[in-house]
Amino acid sequence: MNKQIISFPVPKTGKISLVVAPKTVIHSLMSMLAVLALRGRVIVVDGGNCFDAYGLARALRRRTHQIQPALKAVQLSRAFTCYQIVAMLAELPVDGTPVIVLDLLSTFLDENVNFSKRQRLLDSSLNLLRQISEGAPVAAWARAHPAAEGEFQQLLMPLLETAHDIWELQAPEIPDHQLPLF
Amino acid sequence: MPEFTGWLLDLFDDPREGLVLYFIDKKGARHRLTRPFPVTFYALGSDAQLRTLWRHLSNRPDEIKLCRTQRMDVFKRQDVTVLGVTVKNPYQAGKIFHETAAQFPGLEYADADLNISLRFAAETGAFPLCRCQVWSDEAGQLTHIKVLEDAWLLKATPIPLRTMSLAPDVAPHHAKPRYLIVEVAGEEYHLDLHTWRPLLINLRALIQRHDPDLLLTDWGDTWLLPKLMAQSEKYNIPLGLNREVGRGVSWHEERTYFSYGQIIFRGQQIHLFGRCHIDRQNAVLWNDYELDGTIEVSRVTALPLQTAARVSPGTGISSIEMLTALREGILVPWQKQQAEMLKPAADLFTADQGGLVYQPKIGVHKNVAEIDFVSLYPAIMVYFNISPETILPNPNGENLVPALGLAIDNSQDGLIPKALRPLLEKRIEMKKHLASTPNWDPFRKNFKRRASALKWLLVTCFGYLGYKNARFGRIEAHQAVTAYGREALLRAKEAAEDMGFEVIQLYVDGLWVQHPQKTRPEDIQPLLLEIQERTGLPISLEGIYRWVVFVGSRQNKKRPVANRYFGFFQDGSIKVRGIDARRHDSTPFVSEAQMHLLELLASKDRPEEALPEAVDYLRARLRALRSGHVSLPDLLVRQRLGRKLEAYRTPSPAARAVMQLQAAGKEMRPGQRVPFIYTLGKPGVFAWDRPQAPNPHAVDVARYQRLLLRAASIVLESWGMDEEKLTEKVLSDASQLDLPVPPKQHPRKHRSNIPGVVHPAMDRALKGQIQ
Numbered sequence A: 001m002n003k004q005i006i007s008f009p010v011p012k013t014g015k016i017s018l019v020v021a022p023k024t025v026i027h028s029l030m031s032m033l034a035v036l037a038l039r040g041r042v043i044v045v046d047g048g049n050c051f052d053a054y055g056l057a058r059a060l061r062r063r064t065h066q067i068q069p070a071l072k073a074v075q076l077s078r079a080f081t082c083y084q085i086v087a088m089l090a091e092l093p094v095d096g097t098p099v100i101v102l103d104l105l106s107t108f109l110d111e112n113v114n115f116s117k118r119q120r121l122l123d124s125s126l127n128l129l130r131q132i133s134e135g136a137p138v139a140a141w142a143r144a145h146p147a148a149e150g151e152f153q154q155l156l157m158p159l160l161e162t163a164h165d166i167w168e169l170q171a172p173e174i175p176d177h178q179l180p181l182f
Numbered sequence B: 001m002p003e004f005t006g007w008l009l010d011l012f013d014d015p016r017e018g019l020v021l022y023f024i025d026k027k028g029a030r031h032r033l034t035r036p037f038p039v040t041f042y043a044l045g046s047d048a049q050l051r052t053l054w055r056h057l058s059n060r061p062d063e064i065k066l067c068r069t070q071r072m073d074v075f076k077r078q079d080v081t082v083l084g085v086t087v088k089n090p091y092q093a094g095k096i097f098h099e100t101a102a103q104f105p106g107l108e109y110a111d112a113d114l115n116i117s118l119r120f121a122a123e124t125g126a127f128p129l130c131r132c133q134v135w136s137d138e139a140g141q142l143t144h145i146k147v148l149e150d151a152w153l154l155k156a157t158p159i160p161l162r163t164m165s166l167a168p169d170v171a172p173h174h175a176k177p178r179y180l181i182v183e184v185a186g187e188e189y190h191l192d193l194h195t196w197r198p199l200l201i202n203l204r205a206l207i208q209r210h211d212p213d214l215l216l217t218d219w220g221d222t223w224l225l226p227k228l229m230a231q232s233e234k235y236n237i238p239l240g241l242n243r244e245v246g247r248g249v250s251w252h253e254e255r256t257y258f259s260y261g262q263i264i265f266r267g268q269q270i271h272l273f274g275r276c277h278i279d280r281q282n283a284v285l286w287n288d289y290e291l292d293g294t295i296e297v298s299r300v301t302a303l304p305l306q307t308a309a310r311v312s313p314g315t316g317i318s319s320i321e322m323l324t325a326l327r328e329g330i331l332v333p334w335q336k337q338q339a340e341m342l343k344p345a346a347d348l349f350t351a352d353q354g355g356l357v358y359q360p361k362i363g364v365h366k367n368v369a370e371i372d373f374v375s376l377y378p379a380i381m382v383y384f385n386i387s388p389e390t391i392l393p394n395p396n397g398e399n400l401v402p403a404l405g406l407a408i409d410n411s412q413d414g415l416i417p418k419a420l421r422p423l424l425e426k427r428i429e430m431k432k433h434l435a436s437t438p439n440w441d442p443f444r445k446n447f448k449r450r451a452s453a454l455k456w457l458l459v460t461c462f463g464y465l466g467y468k469n470a471r472f473g474r475i476e477a478h479q480a481v482t483a484y485g486r487e488a489l490l491r492a493k494e495a496a497e498d499m500g501f502e503v504i505q506l507y508v509d510g511l512w513v514q515h516p517q518k519t520r521p522e523d524i525q526p527l528l529l530e531i532q533e534r535t536g537l538p539i540s541l542e543g544i545y546r547w548v549v550f551v552g553s554r555q556n557k558k559r560p561v562a563n564r565y566f567g568f569f570q571d572g573s574i575k576v577r578g579i580d581a582r583r584h585d586s587t588p589f590v591s592e593a594q595m596h597l598l599e600l601l602a603s604k605d606r607p608e609e610a611l612p613e614a615v616d617y618l619r620a621r622l623r624a625l626r627s628g629h630v631s632l633p634d635l636l637v638r639q640r641l642g643r644k645l646e647a648y649r650t651p652s653p654a655a656r657a658v659m660q661l662q663a664a665g666k667e668m669r670p671g672q673r674v675p676f677i678y679t680l681g682k683p684g685v686f687a688w689d690r691p692q693a694p695n696p697h698a699v700d701v702a703r704y705q706r707l708l709l710r711a712a713s714i715v716l717e718s719w720g721m722d723e724e725k726l727t728e729k730v731l732s733d734a735s736q737l738d739l740p741v742p743p744k745q746h747p748r749k750h751r752s753n754i755p756g757v758v759h760p761a762m763d764r765a766l767k768g769q770i771q
Helices: A023-039 A053-061 A067-073 A082-091 A115-135 A146-162 B047-058 B090-103 B116-124 B196-210 B220-234 B286-301 B313-328 B345-351 B376-383 B415-435 B444-466 B475-498 B521-535 B588-602 B607-626 B653-663 B701-719 B723-734 B760-770
Strands: A016-021 A042-046 A074-078 A099-102 A138-143 A165-168 B003-014 B018-025 B030-035 B039-044 B064-073 B078-087 B108-110 B131-136 B142-147 B163-168 B179-184 B187-192 B214-217 B250-252 B255-259 B262-266 B269-271 B276-279 B363-373 B502-507 B510-514 B539-552 B560-569 B574-577 B637-640 B673-678 B685-687
Touching: A016 A023, A016 A115, A016 A146, A023 A042, A023 A053, A023 A067, A023 A099, A023 A138, A042 A082, A053 A067, A053 B345, A067 A074, A067 B345, A074 B345, A082 A115, A099 A115, A115 A138, A115 A146, A138 A146, B003 B030, B003 B090, B003 B116, B018 B090, B030 B131, B030 B142, B039 B090, B047 B064, B047 B078, B047 B090, B078 B090, B090 B108, B116 B313, B163 B196, B163 B220, B179 B196, B187 B196, B196 B220, B214 B220, B220 B269, B220 B276, B269 B276, B286 B313, B286 B444, B313 B415, B313 B444, B363 B376, B363 B475, B363 B521, B363 B701, B376 B415, B376 B444, B376 B475, B415 B444, B444 B475, B475 B502, B475 B510, B475 B521, B502 B539, B502 B560, B521 B539, B539 B574, B539 B701, B560 B588, B574 B588, B588 B607, B588 B701, B607 B701, B607 B723, B637 B653, B653 B673, B653 B685, B701 B723
Parallel strands: A016 A138, A016 A165, A042 A074, A042 A099, A099 A138, B163 B214, B214 B276
Antiparallel strands: B003 B018, B003 B131, B018 B030, B039 B078, B039 B108, B064 B078, B131 B142, B163 B179, B179 B187, B250 B269, B255 B262, B363 B510, B363 B539, B502 B510, B539 B560, B560 B574, B637 B673, B673 B685
């Protein structure tokens, strides 16, 4: 997937936009974030420690020379456990500020937490996202995890059911054999 | 009332008697005492939620006491209302808690899954292996315990542990062991593993006779004890591995986890009751600090000896923090909910920087002083009061963290500094003591091992501050520590430059400085005092190098690499970082050769004088390699299996070795190290633990030659001998093979076939014809 080909429309209030894609999509997400940041404050909840600050700075620089105010407008918080994601979403201000959730499912794939418990915590997170989306634009990215295919699919289902706009992107298939040079 | 002085050996919960404790009496006896020991966990939530839980628990048949109370929540920085659930028997507490948490998943819980030895230490002050005075009643119940030597004492009275060592004659994953070696009370016994009945009878006799406090085994967790127990059941010969009658052993499952970017495997564990079992092959850092260090970890963390031997230093530091919290009445969260504060993206550029590195100047440097901050990050946490609850998002307040929009609340000591202070002080004292202890002192090894155990605990305490599952971790605190660290190192650099030193390298907590006239330790003292004055942190001189070499990157020799160097101190010792001699995955053949070359360089006043000798040495090593005189174990490479086999798209050599083992019915898990030899042809490796013996003629000599010459060139290239030149120089001679000494006279049967040599009969015939 060419990292700059896809550009996402900015999310709208009352809707949850969902992107299901491999990690290369982060560049496009940073472009979308740059557009939002130039309009005002944006909250980013990072569930996979994948926020690309330099990528965002580059995306902003393509649009403005004054990147510092825009970088300050992006408010970031990182979560490293599924408990933290729920606690973080519960504490977000409901004041119309757009919310972008990066790699939402990553912490829910933690094998140290019982699967049914993770499902319950994900449900709580989705309920909170629904509530936030009533007053603010919400976009979430679910990073495709081929290594945890079974669990990932089970956790993705409720997320797909919750989202209003769904973008699903796939990485290009890699051939099993070396391609000929000529 | 019976009273004795001794050491607390083991303690555990019991379904009937609450808490069982085993003591070693200083007079030689072993005592088993019991004590009722109710434990409490807490539930946090809204009033309505806690009321519902109260009603639910009130209806349980178990002996439970409920109370509504206030406890300190360290993250909220205030007392919060909680429901305290006190379970009369600690044995049942875990089960009751897990059932409650499953039924009331919306509540938060605290003090829920703590080791019973931590609770006992918090309540009585007595920790495993502490020297104590004990009072009990006629029924064998512990009535009072008084600690005589605390965990922070530098020289504790040695424990008269009775130890029995059990080990098979060979590693069971490598070959089938033939006998079991038992060492006890200075005697060694070999018990035949092919005749189980006599083995079990004899082993039982030895255990009964010596009644060891500690079973020290090799592969006891993963092979020996499971085997012994299975045979003991088959032949109906109980071994008495436990001292506690009527208890089975405690099994802990194997596991694989990530730590510092590496995948780590821990085999299953077998814990005993009333005596301890340590498997040397499954114990953490055993090669580094052995039993002395493990005892030290057990004492300072208050974890039972068998647990302390098997947990990572991170778990150890977590235990120290939890123990401090229990003593201070602070809630220990079951699952930490606290996430990172919302912060502007721009702040990440300043906050997420880690330690400061100033790339070194590549090449040889003479008379360089290495100065290190003593346990820099723990010292910062302690001296600057960094803890999850002391970090405030207040850019206008006092005590600002350098370059971050955070301030430190110094109105009270934080939990983390409270927990770490005695550990740090003990480590510093031990370092001082070690520096003044001569090599011949019989206690020096003991001190060194204990100091190493403390070092590992302190090394991990910083990482734990940012670790996702740490009970008292917090990203902002983690970032504050590195911010202070960078500031301290910059101030040290300024101090050095102000005093006329040239800074050769900065690396997180140390700096390498050079001054043409200041080449003795006493010349560096003023700089140390100045840095200490400017930073407020303890600093010490690691040593002065006669010469030190900073090497470039493997890909681009002109690019410097931090923390990759070797040097020779004025006191004669050699220090090596980041090169083959130090790496775990290099072969002994290569790493020993590299170390030998370093010793050669260090043995000369001018290192370049050692080059001819170094070349000769390498030629000799290559000759030995080609003629098969390097033993196969010296060619072993030990690489870690980084993932499951099916996850490899292009299998690494380790993965290929594991495939061979799998084909032979041997399973390996991610995180385990796989020993193998590089061989000719495909698959290019031979797994050392395969049932069949490796073919010495299949060794990939060319590959080992490359590895050797590459490692040698890293050491020698600063004296003009890069890999290309070295290879040319060494191989120009090494290609000459030793030919067998020719016989003085050719064998008769060959003579006729050799041109110019005439057979004697023919010779005579020819002569006759002529005549």
